[in-house]
Amino acid sequence: MLQNFDTLKNACSDQWQAYIQHPFVAGISEATLPTPAFQHYLQQDYLFLIHFARAWGLAVYKSRDMNELRHSLDNLKTIVDTEMGLHVAYCREWGIDEASLHDLPEAQETLAYTRFVLDCGHRGDLLDLHVALAPCLIGYAEVAEWIATRSQTVTVDNPYQAWIDMYRDEDYLEAVRRERLWLDERLAEVSPARFAQLTTTFRDATRLEAAFWQMGLDAAG
Numbered sequence: 001m002l003q004n005f006d007t008l009k010n011a012c013s014d015q016w017q018a019y020i021q022h023p024f025v026a027g028i029s030e031a032t033l034p035t036p037a038f039q040h041y042l043q044q045d046y047l048f049l050i051h052f053a054r055a056w057g058l059a060v061y062k063s064r065d066m067n068e069l070r071h072s073l074d075n076l077k078t079i080v081d082t083e084m085g086l087h088v089a090y091c092r093e094w095g096i097d098e099a100s101l102h103d104l105p106e107a108q109e110t111l112a113y114t115r116f117v118l119d120c121g122h123r124g125d126l127l128d129l130h131v132a133l134a135p136c137l138i139g140y141a142e143v144a145e146w147i148a149t150r151s152q153t154v155t156v157d158n159p160y161q162a163w164i165d166m167y168r169d170e171d172y173l174e175a176v177r178r179e180r181l182w183l184d185e186r187l188a189e190v191s192p193a194r195f196a197q198l199t200t201t202f203r204d205a206t207r208l209e210a211a212f213w214q215m216g217l218d219a220a221g
């Protein structure tokens with residue numbers, strides 16, 4: 001059987017579900033998430049996105065041909081040109097100005113997740129790095145999709161609607177489709193032992209995503 005991104009996800013189905021359907025996400029969907037939880041998440045996500053842009057920069061550096069290079073560069077641009085801009089504007093709407101974000105101390109969860117991904121990239125190859133980055137890029141599209149399909153989702157005057165829409169945006173979804181394809185092509189070629197190793201990386205990154213949501217919830221007490 002050919003391995004692909006879905007095989008990777010199915011190998012970590014418990015952790016994947018705990019991430020995609022986390023109570024923080026349910027709170028966004030049902031418009032019940034406490035404001036301080038979301039504000040704390042937004043602040044830390046600013047720091048997170050900076051390090052994730054660095055990680056895509058590392059993927060550019062590790063690329064061996066023009067196709068790989070362009071692919072990683074497109075993902076870097078999605079974060080820097082699209083997601084970061086929307087994020088800063090969005091923070092402003094929630095009473096957080098960009099200047100205050102520069103001096104923000106990094107939470108342990110932000111440190112753990114971002115440095116884990118950068119470490120995967122430094123010690124492994126390009127595929128290790130893409131697999132460590134996949135829960136971030138691909139996971140948020142699934143989060144937004146899960147929200148959109150739930151009957152409990154509040155669609156009128158939901159304060160989190162703009163955030164949900166950001167991850168249902170066509171440009172974001174196009175980046176997700178490209179990444180899935182890239183992963184599917186490479187995962188089909190790896191040995192079972194290598195696949196097991198990549199599964200561990202993917203599972204750990206997925207657990208760190210869930211911990212990032214939890215950090216937001218914990219901040220609201």
Ligand SMILES: Cc1ncc(CN)c(N)n1
Nearest residue numbers: 045048135136137140212
């Ligand atoms: C923690 C986290 N994970 C994923 C994403 C979506 N790129 C994000 N903005 N923040």
